[in-house]
Amino acid sequence: MKTDVLHAVRLARLDLTLVGRNTTVLFNVLLLPLLMAWMFTQTQNGMDVAGVPGQLYVLTGVPGLMLGFAVFINLVNSFTARREELVLKRLRGGQPSAPAVLGGAALGALALYLGQVALLAIWMRKSDGLLPANVPMLVAAAALGVVLFGLLAAAFSGITPNAELAQITVLPVILVMMIGAPVVFPTDALPGPLGVISGLLPVTPVVEIMRTAFLGTDHISGGGEALSMAGQWMAALPSFGLLLAWIAVAALLARWLFRWEPRHG
Template identity: 40%
Template sequence: MNTVVTARLRALSRAELLLFGRNRSAVLTALLMPLVLPVSVRPAMDQAGLKGIGLGTLTLTAAIGFSFLFAVYSSLVGAFVARREELVLKRLRTGELSDAEILTGTALPVLCLGLAQAVLLAVGCTVLLDAGAPRAPYLTLFGLVLGLLLSAVLAALTAAVTRTTESAQITAAPLVLVSMMGSGIAVPADVLPHRLAAVCELLPLSPAVRLVRAGWTGELSAFEALRAVATALAWTVVAVFAVRRWFRWEPRR
């Protein structure tokens, strides 16, 4: 049975990869945004003067956070909506694939892209910006997995309230902007007022971004790391429930 499911997911992922590759704007956004945007926020990081945290670590955290937002989340919102509007999802549901398999197969190519991009960014920042070796690599791994997973689930949830492919960028914008400013991506959490930072820690992608950075700095205690993981898992469970309840498989008429 597992072999059959794997074969189905492989076939669906291959088809989705071909469709994704034909959308040049989506490919450029997914590939270039996580590379270009960290450079644009670098002056602010230079002026932040954070306690002993290197510029390489801050840039790496920002780059991986932007990968969550653009390579995975924004790309998948557009992909889910486009497949729904083209009746691809409806046709797939008439076959042997389960709903979970359809959504997973659609998301897999983009998730693999996000993971590969994160690895390349980590290597690049370590070599070029002297980010150094991670002090707690398991935290970065947890952050990557949770960030990629939650970005995909949130994309499916956002697609549920998106009417057309043209409006996908608009409906994705609120989470992108809030996460950029409050989750420690474009603005390091250390420079925010204490009370605001405490609230921003509860944003969906904040725990994943915090874990990614903590893997390099080793700044989190065991309790803080467990709390971040628990918060990310809670958001994931809530988002999965919402997707199961409200995801739309057919176009709105």
């Protein structure tokens, strides 16, 4: 167990080093989501959403979209490229166990993602004077979100023929996240079945929990009432339950679809 953890940490450090050396990847996974956050805030025009200033509402929902870039796209590209270059096969045949290899990738993605969330928190502190109301719940939602989208990335890499086609494979998921996630508006703002579908998306519980953790108000049941820290955890239980259910589904998909060896040859 201890050896697997050490291997995972080493692999995570290697991943972060490679991301830091690749300007294109660094822009796509770290800076592009922040640019999108700024663009979304420009659509609010001083309006309030669910009792929250529009800009602040968007910024507290953007961490959901960041999962799509810092975790999902990043890991689909990484898993697919390493599989086709036989890196995954060599790693699996060496000392690191399979959980250590996948855990190292997820750990590196978690570090990137927490860095983005920290930048967002600084942005909100500077623009609105806001500090997160519930940091432990914020970190818990971030960690579970990375696990979920890391597993989905493992599954999608298995159906991606090569790294060049990875951008096409991930596109439907990113479009659904951008359109359906409650980043700019709450799920109940959508008509009928669309609101139900939005509420069941895997990214939605992450957005709801993190928005509640940032603001200290209930943005899960939609009321927007101020909550104590214990009240925030109680209100978030249904969203945590949905998030864990999605993790179970994603784990089954990853087990079924993930490949350690190239699809061809």
